[in-house]
Amino acid sequence: EDKxxxxxxxxxxxxxDTVTLNCSYEVTNFRxxxxxxxxxKAPTFLFMLTSSxxxxxxxxxxxxxxxxxxxxxxxITATQTGDSAVYLCAGGGSNYKLxxxxxxxxxxxx
Amino acid sequence: xAVVSQHPSRVICKSGTSVKIECRSLDFQxxxxxxxxxxxxxxxxxxxTSNEGSKATYEQGVEKDKFLINHASLTLSxxxxxxxxxEDSSFxxxxxxxxxxxxxxxxGTRLTVV
Numbered sequence: 001e002d003k004x005x006x007x008x009x010x011x012x013x014x015x016x017d018t019v020t021l022n023c024s025y026e027v028t029n030f031r032x033x034x035x036x037x038x039x040x041k042a043p044t045f046l047f048m049l050t051s052s053x054x055x056x057x058x059x060x061x062x063x064x065x066x067x068x069x070x071x072x073x074x075x076i077t078a079t080q081t082g083d084s085a086v087y088l089c090a091g092g093g094s095n096y097k098l099x100x101x102x103x104x105x106x107x108x109x110x
Numbered sequence: 111x112a113v114v115s116q117h118p119s120r121v122i123c124k125s126g127t128s129v130k131i132e133c134r135s136l137d138f139q140x141x142x143x144x145x146x147x148x149x150x151x152x153x154x155x156x157x158x159t160s161n162e163g164s165k166a167t168y169e170q171g172v173e174k175d176k177f178l179i180n181h182a183s184l185t186l187s188x189x190x191x192x193x194x195x196x197e198d199s200s201f202x203x204x205x206x207x208x209x210x211x212x213x214x215x216x217x218g219t220r221l222t223v224v
Contacts, residue, residue, distance in 0.1 A: 034213070042116075042203055042218045043154070088153060096142060096207050100153040 002027045004091045006101035013079055014109050021074040021104045023089035032092040033065050033072045038103070039085045046074070046087075079108045112138045114206050116216025123194055123223055131189045131219045133204035138214075139184035140206035145177075148201040148218075160187055194223040 003026045013019055025033065032050045036043035047056045049065035049072060056063050060079075065072045076083055086105050090098040113136040123129050133143060142161050146154040158179050160166040166179035178190040187206075191198055203218040 041119075042215045045213070045215075048212070090154075092213075095159065096144075096213075097156060097159060098144065098154075098205070098213065099156070100146075102153045 002091060002093055002097075002099040004089055004099050004101035006087075006089050006104050008104060009102060010105040010107070012107045012109065015080055017079050017108075018075065018077045019079060019106060021076075021087050021089075021106070023072045023074070023101055025070050025072070025089075025091040025099075027091035027093040027099060029094040030067070030091060031096070034090045034092060034098065035063055035072070035074050036088040036090065037085045038088055043088055076106075079106075081108050081110055084108045112136075112206075112208065112212065112214040114140070114204060114214045114216040116204055116219060118219060119217060120220045121222070123221070125195055125223055126193055128190055128192045129194055129221060131191075131202055131204075131221075133187050133189075133206070133216045135185045135206050135208075135214070138206075138208045140187070140208060140214075141184065142207045143179075143181055143187035144205040144207075144213075145179060145187075145189050146203045146205065148203065154203065157189075191221065194221070196223045199223045 007022045035046040047063045052067035060077045063074045086103040088103045089101045115134045145157045148154045157172045158166045158168045160181040162184045168174045181187040204216040
């Protein structure tokens, strides 16, 4: 059975701090690793990673995949209160099915 | 960009009634639609996968007679929660894939059964 494990489950930081969120996966016929940000409603897409070692960046967010260690991290630098959300990691495998982790609840205090 | 329109966004229904949730891909053909359920403070759990014109594939533990999925066209998939009970109250969300990859999520439906 496919499995995605995220850590930590929750994190409280102050504005300006840098955070690193972790995601490990065991996914049969692995195709891609995706990161989403979820606030009140549907998840918002952040990154899709398919190749090992290539960092993807979007503003203060960046992510990288290690296919040898079955691991990905999401970095957020200079955090802002608007970054407060649940960050979900998902592994895409057979037939494009996504297996989600439990998420990391990030709280950024002013 | 690709958009999936999901309706209704919120529904309250009485126990024993049925509720239909629609997901429509607006500017692309959704070859596969995934239906997820999310309970409070939990992650998204895949319920079923449907391909246009064929029967849905349900995940273990999901009752196919209770959660009816129809994917009659490449732009429309529906989930009907039949004989809803309070324990079915949850956030339901669809996700569509298209040729070339990528996942597009609907905006979700919050179902409350009273």
